[in-house]
Amino acid sequence: MALWEREAEFAAIERQLARLCAASPSTCDDGRARVLALTGATGLGKTALLHETAARASARGCTVLYARGSEQEQESGFHVLRALWEPVLPLLDAHARGGGTDLAAAAVGLSAPACAVGPPPHAVYRAVDQLVARLAAHLAARAAPLVVLVDDVHWADPASLAWLTRFIPRAPTLPLLCVIAYDSRDGRPGLAELRKAPGGAQQVHALDALSAHAVDALVRAAFEGGPEEPLFGGETSFAQECRTLTAGNPLAVTRLLDRAGEAGLKPHRDSLPRLAELAPTVCGPGFHEHLQGFGPDCVRLCWAVAVLGAAATLPLATRVAGLGAQAARRAAGTLRRAQVLDMPPRAPDGTPPAAEEAVCFTHPSFAGEVYRAIPSGLRTALHGQTAATLALTRPGHLASAHHLLEVHPDADPTVVAELHRAARAYARAGAPEAAHRCLGRALSEPPARQDRPLLLYELAWAALRSGAPAGAVHHLRAALAEPDCDAPVRRRATRLLALAERRSADR
Ligand SMILES: Nc1ncnc2c1ncn2[C@@H]1O[C@H](COP(=O)(O)OP(=O)(O)OP(=O)(O)O)[C@@H](O)[C@H]1O
Ligand SMILES: [Mg+2]
Known part of the structure; x- marks a missing residue:
């Protein structure tokens, strides 16, 4: 989908990519700003811009890495750091990784030597930086320079956020581009530190809501090919009402138009009362009420996915929700058609994809809305159920620990x-x-x-x-x-x- 009114951001991204791809691998021109920060509230289009950056960078032959903070994973040390580097560091052989790798190994998901005492965090951050510098040089020399995208930094776990805060002032000296995105309204102290990262390293682009003109264009595109109905009827146009109801937030606008399409609304003034009824169900607490309309199995499956967070797969969510396999599959199908959940498609003959079926919300803000709407006693029980399920299905994995942090103390030696x-x-x-x-x-x-x-x-x-x-x-x-x-x-x-x-x- 075309992104409206983001010309300044695209120009900055293109400029940085062009510089990155033109630079000689061993040197870095010192026009600085190899770090772009995209800031704005939920739904203003940070992730969409990162995806577009990824597409443009890949088209230029860059190596693109993407990781995101997650509201549910803030307790997991180095969650973001590991998601970022684990897939790519094996590209460096032991020789290219060089000394100091041992210190960074556990943080980035490489196999780490056993040691009695953990290293101090600043030594780990330094070691990770050295690895990243070697990786960036290695890829730049192969004409596939590194583009690092970190989304939802405001939800990053504290260890990853602390590393990123120290890394950002250093990034402009490396042959790489780093684009980060965060909700600037978040009051976390760690994020305040990141914003003040020394050296003026980040070039910040604060995203605005869409203008009436852009909303009008989105409305026209959504109803394209439909019956010839006038967009303007009476004093308030359909598009104007869309903008008023959503404050021009792209997520809210696109969702409202989807909802209007599903409800069979025509872009006409007679639809305005119904449009106003649909608006509160698009985002915010009204989203959970909207979910209830799909029935109890769908609600339970969504609760389980929200609690499981990044670990969610359909089989795990089915167990945590306490649903039968068929009921869960039916609910998942309904939720996918309603664009609530996303998962890899099954083959036409019905066979599941080879990888375990990862499942997530179509938008991360939905996960938070659903999580907060779960009655608190039940949420605690779901965390307990999740910890037990993960301990059984992924023994030795750290994922179950952060669920145990949420369950009521019960003098249980296995929890300890x-x-x-x-x-x-x-x-x-x-x-x-x-x-x-x-x-x-x-x-x-x-x-x-x-x-x-x-x-x-x-x-x-x-x-x-x-x-x-x-x-x-x-x-x-x-x-x-x-x-x-x-x-x-x-x-x-x-x-x-x-x-x-x-x-x-x-x-
Ligand atoms: N400039 C734009 N023009 C048209 N549609 C847009 C624009 N920006 C975003 N969208 C659409 O709005 C929706 C929400 O965008 P996105 O997920 O990128 O927001 P976000 O800022 O990342 O939100 P969050 O902070 O909750 O992660 C997406 O469907 C996206 O395609
Ligand atoms: Mg996003």
């Missing part, structure tokens, strides 16, 4: 063990905040008495690595006061306490 395992994996990757959340939750389960000292000791490590030495002192004293604190943990806790007290006093 799973969270402890996830915390260690996050600590090893250099994501101490994520480790801290898992350990804090494991301690409130609560664990068996004999497990408390070690969990408290590791919690203190995570606090120290996260820049909270006073918290570390508190946890270490608690560990040392535990009657079951054995000699090895006591020794390590005593040593770490001295360090934490020094750091705390230095502040």
Whole structure:
């Protein structure tokens, strides 16, 4: 679909791509701005512009990487970073990766050497930057320069956001183009830091709502080929009413026109009252009410997909929703036709695609709307069901840990063990905040008495690595006061306490 009124953004994208593709691989012209930021509220067209950037970059032979933050994955350390680099870093052989790879390995999804203590985050960020620099040089030398697209940065997990904030000022010195997109209204402190990234590295394009002229054109395109009905009738035109009802937000306009088409409306003034009724169901809380019209199976399937987030596949969602396979397939078909869910198409003979059937909402904002509309007790139960399903179907995967963070404490030793395992994996990757959340939750389960000292000791490590030495002192004293604190943990806790007290006093 053509994107209206984005000429300035397209011009900037074209300029940057042309510079990237013209530059000699080893050098970088210093016209700076190799980072473009697209900002704006939900539905203003950030993702659409990133997709267009991807298409244009691919047409020029660039290597395009895309990852996005997700409202449901904010607790997963390095979720975005891993989604970005994991598919492409294997292009570099061990020699080309060079030294320091071990430090970055767990963060970017490469196999990591076992180590007792996780590295400090800044060392991990530096190591990732070195890998990215080598990869960018490698691809530029092969005339396939790197274009890195990061969508919905406002939902990125804290570890990935912290890396991106440090990477952005460095990006203009590398033979790559980085285009990021975020909702500038988001008040997360991490995002404020990203906006202020030093060196004026980002060229920011704030997207506007569409003008009356553009909405008019979209209305004409939507009803093209239909019966010859006048667009203008009475004092208010159909297109004007569309713009008023949607404030010119492209997502709301396109959805409203789809809905109007499904309802059989004609672009005529007689349709205006019905159009006004449809508008609240397009986005926002009214979207969930609209879903209920499809019946309970569809609602349950949507709830399951919203809770599963990036891990959602139709078989998993079917289990989490507690539906039979046939009922789930029927519901999925209905939701796909209604453009609520998206999934890879089945072959004409009905055989499923070879890959597991990934399923997601057609627009990420729908996932948030649906998630928030699930009654809270039920949402907690769905997280528990999801954690159990993932533990069964993807043993060893970290995905179940963030669901366990949402379930009510129940003194369950398997929950403690799973969270402890996830915390260690996050600590090893250099994501101490994520480790801290898992350990804090494991301690409130609560664990068996004999497990408390070690969990408290590791919690203190995570606090120290996260820049909270006073918290570390508190946890270490608690560990040392535990009657079951054995000699090895006591020794390590005593040593770490001295360090934490020094750091705390230095502040
Ligand atoms: N300039 C435009 N002209 C016409 N249609 C547009 C324009 N921008 C976006 N759209 C359409 O509006 C819909 C929403 O756009 P998109 O998903 O890119 O918004 P977004 O800013 O990424 O939203 P979110 O922040 O929720 O992810 C898409 O269907 C897209 O094709
Ligand atoms: Mg988007």
